[in-house]
Amino acid sequence: MSLPTESRDPLTHLERLIYRSKAASNLGHLHLFYLMSQTQVSNNQRGITGHLQYDQGVFIQYIEGPGEAIDVLWKRIQQDPRHTQLELIKREPFSDRRFRDWSMSFEVSPGFTKLPMSGFIPLEPESGQRLLSRCLA
Template sequence: MLVRLVYASRASRDLSPQDLQDIVRRSRQHNTQEGITGLLCYTEGIFIQVLEGSRESVNTRYKRIVADERHVQCTLMAYEEIAERRFSGWSMGQVNLHRLNPAMVLKYSETQKLDPFRMTGTALTQLFDELVAAGAIECS
């Protein structure tokens, strides 16, 4: 059975670009081994991530994320059983924030500022769908 999980969290400290690249690199390695796919967005100290895969793999990964000292205020935004993956092309795609159009954010949010804590999980998933369609996901 496949599931999709969307969460948001705040970084417990400032992350350098190298820190973020290390997170993405390790995620890609582990996710490939565990059959997990998804996307990661990091902006202004906030993580937003979509994970897809088996219920066991996704739940195990999320438990690790919640326990990771780099995260605080880890909030489950959406969790659902799915028939197919939306983000199967990425073991862990990364949102290119330079391609994040404020009008696209405003379509799903109260303001043009990306604040997942003021959005629904459905809205976040739809925003990620649009980011994929707009070519705003980096693979390497």
């Protein structure tokens, strides 16, 4: 993946944002695949990288990139009818990407990873708490 030039500029103001939400309805395999595909293209164009976890109707997402791009994406997420009980966990400036090679990695229940769809990572027990701990460190 090649990030836009402004995202590689060391003077660019980078931010990271972590949120949790509940899905407004259950999402099936095709919906999640479409969401991941759409997100990867959009994030790559905006210089955003990160990780999205979906488990039993709960999203936890870590996004990182230029502050302006994070603003636009966060506003879009807040208006997205697929999310309820949206909770901003943390937003702050930072200097080194944690998910440099992922326009968006997607961690889901193991049943989703049995299909031949690249980008899905199998969810392991307690991984939601480990993701938050890793990203908040």
